[in-house]
Amino acid sequence: MEQDPFRRNILKTFDYLHSHPELSWEEKNTTDYIRMHLEKAGCIVRTFSDCTGVIGDFGNFNGDHPKIAFRADMDALWQEVNGISQPNHSCGHDAHMTIMLGVLWKLAENPELKDKIAVRFIFQPAEEVGSGALAMVERGVIETIDYLFGVHLRPKAETPNGFATPAILHGATWTVEFDILGEDAHGARPHLTKNAIDIGTHIVTALYTIHLDPTVPYSVKVTKFQAGGFSTNIIPGQASLAIDLRAQTNELMEVLRVKVYGTLQAAEQLFDTEIAITNDYGIVAAKVHPDAEKIAHKAIAKTLGVKKTNPPLLTPGGDDFHFYTIKKPTIKATMIGLGCDLEPGLHHPDMTFDKEAIFNGIDIFTEITRTIYDI
Incomplete structure (x- = not known):
């Protein structure tokens, strides 16, 4: 049976991003690739002359409705894989980018939504070195944003496949x-x-x-x-x-x-x-806003089911996503943890996960948009 075009496009996008990893601050090809897709989907696109990363605005940012942002990290790690030292997507950033593009494509299927919503897609460089979020803050990408949501794949020991948590409490x-x-x-x-x-x-x-x-x-x-x-x-x-x-x-x-x-x-x-x-x-450690967590919880429960909605996840790992909330305390932010049967672990050179979880992530973030704008 032939795959539907959306599913085929998602898997093709992930395969491309996975096979073209780039190190922190070197994500030039990734920036160009994402920019191309943002422009094709009708976003107002912004890149930066002095660093990698790309922002896409979809919808009406002049209205008085809430402004929300979805963030995906772009960079890969430098690792030895099968005896060869090379960039390697072993932290799931390729999946994170694919999820956010999938959400954009879902929203773009309904052109009538553009006047009712304001969604900014932040494709952020250099998360692995802890400085990309600060660079984006300095360039004003969250100044007008009311809600901010991120995502990260979780190891199977933390979140089972098919489950998700509305907040990752990084240290x-x-x-x-x-x-x-x-x-x-x-x-x-x-x-x-x-x-x-x-x-x-x-x-x-x-x-x-x-x-x-x-x-x-x-x-x-x-x-x-x-x-x-x-x-x-x-x-x-x-x-x-x-x-x-x-x-x-x-x-x-x-x-x-x-x-x-x-x-x-x-x-x-x-x-x-x-x-x-x-x-x-x-x-910095996570600063989760209860309103954002509540919205994420509702979206997960609606898409995956209440029984597959885990409580907030406490983890000793870190993510520079939380600099956004430290630098703008009024923003309502949380990072969603996505179960995906990930093993042997994050940053392992042979890390694998169930790609079907990408579609769960797309559904969750699409539902977050629908919940905030009541559409």
Whole structure:
């Protein structure tokens, strides 16, 4: 039996996006591809001269009705796949983009809706490096927006296939990178230098002594430690380390960052050495608006059924989507978690999922539009 044109187009679009992954801030081909489809569907399109990403406005943005936005992330990860290092869509961004294009095509099937609705499709770059949402905020893409909805595929252990959650309660994530600065010395003369490996090892151990409120999930650990070189008879005076911080709330993350900086300052004093911070960046925890969550819950229940509507999902992962709500506190936002039989896990180079879930996502976001505009 021949597939209907809409279904065939969706699968073709996903296959194209999946087979053309691009890294953060390099999504030029993806931007052009999405822009083409937005223009064909009748959107007013905006691109940017200084970065990737594309925005498409569908409907009447001059009326007094609510203005809503749907956001999809565009970038891929750099991974080794079958022995070859390459860009790879192992986080589902190819599916997210396909879902949003599918919603646009569903809405465009009814031209009479254009005067009644105002939907902005935000195809955002650089989510994987945590800076794309901030770039879009700086370019004013949410200034006139009242509601904002995002989506993310969920591992099967979190959300079963055919189910969805109206909110993903991501935690805050942060990275502190630093260098231990000193001079090398001969392996026979350890008194002539301060061994950067000793200093780094002390920092690793000292981080284990950080104890915060145990009722709020958090973690802190070293995820990079580079010191020494080819010659093993040299005591390294320099090292580069990175610390990964996680906290379920933004408030606890601030406390955790203070503790980490205190640990580094104490190590400087103890070893009489210099530690230079080279990077300090991160992603905020989720701030979900109850009105947006309620609308998402209603849409999921109507499309998938009440029994397949899960409660909000608490997860230690992060997403820069939540910068939109931090930068514009009045916006009503939530991110929907979509069950899709995803395994072995997000960011695994061999990640797979059930593509049928894409159609569930399209139906949910189409229903969100109908719910907000009562159409």
